[in-house]
Amino acid sequence: MSDRLSPLPESFMFGVATADHQCEAYDSRYEDIRDVWERRRALTIRGQATDFWHRYAEDIALAQSLGCKMFRFSIAWSRVEPEPGKFSEEAFEHYRQVIETIRSHNMEPMATLHHFTHPIHVEARGGLTGPEFPSIFASYAKEVAQRLGPLVRYWISFNEPSQLIYGYVKPWWERAYFMPPGLDRGATIADQMTAVQKLMQNLFLAHTRARTILKQANPDAQVGANPMLLGLPLWLQKLVDRNVTNLRRPEDFVAQGKRFSERALLEKGQVDVVIATLTMTQERHQQVAFSETYYQAGQFLLVKSASSIQRLEDLDRKPVAVVKSTTAESAINWLIPAANVQVVDNYDDALRALDYEQISAILADDTILLGTAEQYPGKYRLVGKNGEGLTEENYAAAVAKGDRELLNAVDIAVRNFKESGAWAASYARHFPGQPVPEPPRIGRRSTLADITNQAGGQSLVSNQPLPKPLLRSIQNRGYLIVAVKDNVPGFGYCDPKTGEFSGLEIDLARAVAQQIFGDPSKVKFQAVTTQERLPMLRSLVRIFDPIFKIFSALSSSLTSNWWHLGMAGKLPTFLCPQECVGQQDFVGFDYYWGISNLRLNRIQQLMDAAFGRFGNAPVWSGVLYDMLKFHAQLFPGKEIMIVENGCVEIADKVVKREEYIRQHIQQVQRARQDGVNVVGYVSWCITSNREWGLKFGPDSDFGLYHVQLDHDPELKRQPSAAATVYRDIIKKGGV
Structure with missing residues (x-):
């Protein structure tokens, strides 16, 4: 690369972005599936968020002050269509005002139709994998196009379609679906991969129909999507892409998914389950798989x-x-x-x-x-503090990662234990004289049934028997081995005189044995110290988990660049129908994290970042240049738009946000200088936002303008050093 890079042309569109669910204040009249998901999963709910619904003009003015020429926002589908087929003129008028404000500030609006969320009534009608979804989405797009189409040139149909698959398939190293809706408990790998196949096909069909509708309303409309690129070196991404381009039959797609969703358990630890006052933490999630919460301590x-x-x-x-x-x-x-x-x-x-x-x-x-x-x-x-605990400690049972069937059995047992009254009876027995609290409902493993069930109080426990192949090694042994405490009265205690175990956790362990064997006595207790809890669960073979994880990720179609491969006509038609090939007006993608050829050992952190763990995400801007060149060759003559790029306050523990922006825009300049028709760069995000259920903090704050979401009732927008740098870059046309 030459030392001197030419500035980007005057026509280049620097921009910023927002998203409806992440920035608009919650309104109980217009709940979307994310609202239900975050509440049921005990994630951070959006609440007031940044109150963009009322303060959009302020944020649009901030974008103009940076020198931006593009402002991306999304339409809250649940607001404009609160009931099936009934559209809100008031909500549409609001978005008209947003668009007019963007245009009045001399910026190009970019509107997103589906930004990771949709109305609950859509999910109730089958959701994104239902046979009617392309028609449902087309009807929504038609109403949007009639009212707003002539005012907007750039459109995104689906935000990061590559991420939407994780509402239907779970990697073996993740305990839960990353996003809604999640499949029913007990869904097999074949069920998951079949759902992903339907999803991919429906997204292509829905996008194609929406594009036709938007272009009828505005012939100048530019319609695309923005899959998130994983950030692998180009040669390695091409190898991964062959996993999907070489598919011939749907059965091959399902079989391939086993590498991603199933980990062969080569060896077990010394115990099957740990139920020993073990708090769920992010660090422990990397080592074991947790059940839903059975007790909330402090x-x-x-x-x-x-x-x-x-x-x-x-x-x-x-x-x-x-x-x-x-x-x-x-x-x-x-x-x-x-x-x-x-x-x-x-x-x-x-x-x-x-x-x-x-x-x-x-x-x-x-x-x-x-x-x-x-x-x-x-x-x-x-x-404590005001009579309350100083922290919240959510206790859960733990099993070895990848032991999906055992985790399902434990989850069902925990749910039954809490909802049947056994939890309350156990608590009353072991804490006599104490008021009996409600068992915790937090941390529930949300499924499609959770999302569409509005009653909120009915039991969602699966009563279907466990298939015979599941839990075979434990069933053949004839008893369950559970690690418990023996010195915590009321929870796990062993009487030194009789050797009898008692406590709420002991009763729960017996409930798990009941679920697996139909006999609560088929359990052996292994007393453990605090330090022994996780090592007793993990065998030495587990040191190879990172290697298995990398193999799983790189040998599956799911981490391929399948959206753009479909648009280029390189996918089998059972994933991308022929009529959908080429149905985009520009090439859009999101790029956040990446690794160089010398840092292949960091693929695990790269995958973790794709699942919302940004604190240790690897930064490498060089892959962005390679991806720009690759897509220019894949789609000759098409405009290319970087729809999202950004990072948290300090990425990769050392790279400050302002330096991250410099590095990545430098690669954009380099690509443009080498003939790539990249026309825009949109920074995520104009302000701090509610990052999909994560706790707000430095590891989830992408804002050019900082907003203290949890402690500032005025939600003041404070410029970061990155905002100053971005303004200077825009003024100069580059780095």
Whole structure:
């Protein structure tokens, strides 16, 4: 690459973007499937979001102040069609005003019809895989085109169709579907891949019909889509693409999916299930698969009754004990930054240190501390915040990653345990005199039935028997091995005199045995320490999981560039019908993360980023240049648009957002200088946003303008350093 790059032409369209669900405030009258999904899955709900619905003019003005020539937004389908066939003129008028405001600020509007979400009534009629979906989408597009078509030139039919497949198929290393709707519990790999096949075909058909309708309303309309590119080196992406271009039969597509959805369990750990006051955390999700939540705990401080400590601030510079490998160990530094942290091996050591006044307090879950306090009435007390826990700790059972059938059985048992009344009875028995709370409903594994069920209260437990091939090794053995605690009264406790286990978690383990064998006695308990919980579940063979994960990702059609291969006529017709080939006016794609030839070991982090874990996503702008060149050759003469590109505050732990923007626009200039007809670059996102159920923070904030979504009721837009850099780049026409 030459040291000097030519500036981009005056006609080049720098832009910014938003999305309806991520930025518009929630309105209970117009719930979409994402609202239901995030609530049922205990994800972060959007709430007020950035209140773009009311403050769009402010954000559009900010985009103009950067020098942008394009502003991308999306239409909330659930707002404009709140009931099947009934369209809201008020909502359409709102979007007309958004478009007029964009145009009045001398920017080109780019409108998205489907940005990862749709009305619940669409899902109830079969959703994106139903036979009627292309017609349903075409009817929606017709209403949009009649009212807004003449005002908009650039259109996106489906945002990131390449990601929509993850509402229908689960990689073996993920415990749940990444996005709605999710298939019914017990869906086989063949079920999942058949659903993906229907989805792909329907997306191509729906896009083609919508394009025809939009161009009838406005002959100048430019209609495309923006699949997300994985960011593999070009030679490797071409190898992956052969997985889909070489397919001949639908049966081959289904068989290929087994590599992605099924991991052969070469060896088991020492136990089958862990039910041992184990909190679900993001780090642990990388190691094991969790069931849905069966108990919600909270961290408290345990102090002596006579202690003067009443609040967190009283522990500044004082010794506080945490047990190694607990969530308290990772939480204490931000809960009590000035504390003198003492890490001990077990709770007995911590309690002994408290008794001898070597420490001032113990930080741990209330489930553990309450049992201790009850054993020694009047000796200790708990300190929280306003009577509540300092954190939320969601307990779940854990199984080995890839053991999908066992996880399904555990999930059904947990759900039955909570909904049948057994949970409440167990709690009352093991905590006599305590008020019995409601069992937790958070963390439920949402399925298609969850999304379309509006009653909200009925049981969604599957009653169908487990197929015989499932759980064969456990069934052949004749009993279940469960790791439990033996020193937490009320949860997992072993009577030293009788050797009998008791507690809520013990009762749950027996419920799992009931689900698998029809006999709650067919379970053996293995007492474990806090540090042993995960190692007991994992065998040495698990060190090869990253290799299996890479093989699964690279040997499947699902990670191919299937959308553009279909548009280029390179897919079998059972995925992309012949009438859909070439039905796009520009080549759009999203590019975020990538790896170089020297960093192939980071494919795992690349895949993690595709599933919303952005904190350690690898940054490599060089693949963007290669992809621009590749698509120019695939579609000669077509305009190319980078529909989304951006990163969180600090990507890959070291790359600041402003440097990320420089690096990627530099590749755009390089491609343009080498003859690629790239006409636009849209930065994601104009402001901070609700990033699809993630907790808001540096690892989920893509905003050029920062908005403190959780703590600022005024939602002030604060310019970031990246906004300043982007403005300067636009002014100069490049880096």
